Amino acid sequence: MLKYSPPVDDVFRAVGDSTRRDMVERLGRGPASVSQLAEPLGMSLSAVVQHLAILEACGLVRSHKVGRVRTCRLEPMIMRTAEEWFASQRVAWERNLDRLGEYLAEGETKQRSKR
Amino acid sequence: MLKYSPPVDDVFRAVGDSTRRDMVERLGRGPASVSQLAEPLGMSLSAVVQHLAILEACGLVRSHKVGRVRTCRLEPMIMRTAEEWFASQRVAWERNLDRLGEYLAEGETKQRSKR
DNA sequence: GCAATACTTAAGTCAATGCTTAAGTATTCT
DNA sequence: AGAATACTTAAGCATTGACTTAAGTATTGC
Numbered sequence: 001m002l003k004y005s006p007p008v009d010d011v012f013r014a015v016g017d018s019t020r021r022d023m024v025e026r027l028g029r030g031p032a033s034v035s036q037l038a039e040p041l042g043m044s045l046s047a048v049v050q051h052l053a054i055l056e057a058c059g060l061v062r063s064h065k066v067g068r069v070r071t072c073r074l075e076p077m078i079m080r081t082a083e084e085w086f087a088s089q090r091v092a093w094e095r096n097l098d099r100l101g102e103y104l105a106e107g108e109t110k111q112r113s114k115r
Numbered sequence: 116m117l118k119y120s121p122p123v124d125d126v127f128r129a130v131g132d133s134t135r136r137d138m139v140e141r142l143g144r145g146p147a148s149v150s151q152l153a154e155p156l157g158m159s160l161s162a163v164v165q166h167l168a169i170l171e172a173c174g175l176v177r178s179h180k181v182g183r184v185r186t187c188r189l190e191p192m193i194m195r196t197a198e199e200w201f202a203s204q205r206v207a208w209e210r211n212l213d214r215l216g217e218y219l220a221e222g223e224t225k226q227r228s229k230r
Numbered sequence: 231g232c233a234a235t236a237c238t239t240a241a242g243t244c245a246a247t248g249c250t251t252a253a254g255t256a257t258t259c260t
Numbered sequence: 261a262g263a264a265t266a267c268t269t270a271a272g273c274a275t276t277g278a279c280t281t282a283a284g285t286a287t288t289g290c
Contacts, residue, residue: 009133016131017248018124021200028207034267047249049268068257068266074208083201085136090194092143132278149237162279164238183236183287 010058031073125173
């Protein structure tokens, strides 16, 4: 199995902030301008632009400017890589349970033979 | 649609740190004591205990102590809720694309024939 | 009992983050 | 052209977060 790709690191830091998650949820409902993104967030436009920069840097969001309006939208493929990190950890663990039996994890275990 | 449950907020902040993700990956391979968790991380045991507290607070990890050893393991159900947040955002967005047509998000709409 | 082990807790430090305000720049409207 | 709009960029600042060291507390081994 390969290690998860480097950008995943930035993706997780990006969604670690609740304001940025709100932005992602807003964009999940469709593209939006920077002002539209900012409107429900109760902070300066400047702050929103800074959050946007982080979301774009990790690839979760893309934007393009037409005239004076920058329109932003989600990049679903990057969402998928984050989603898959959780899935792979969970599946590894669940496989683990199958292999060893849950009781082994209960602490009572002494020296389980390796391999 | 319901809003995602409150704990999700803490889960994302928890995995926003790469050390804690390393810990989760270690635990994905099976339960471990605090010392075993700390060993590959190159930092003090104290720091690891603090990370562990955060992972436990959000429910991603559970531990129990037997004698002087605390054994930690993953809580797969919580992983699943985080996984599903990404999935739901991505799916919402993909449904959006289906509904509106990707060209609407392109802004530039260079008159390409629809469909 | 005494020492080693395996954490645990409490400060304290220092850099990274999440904002703010202020001063731009580029577009569009009238 | 001048004013309004929609960002953009640069400081600055207060807080949070990720460590550290140091001093505990329980357990276990000799």
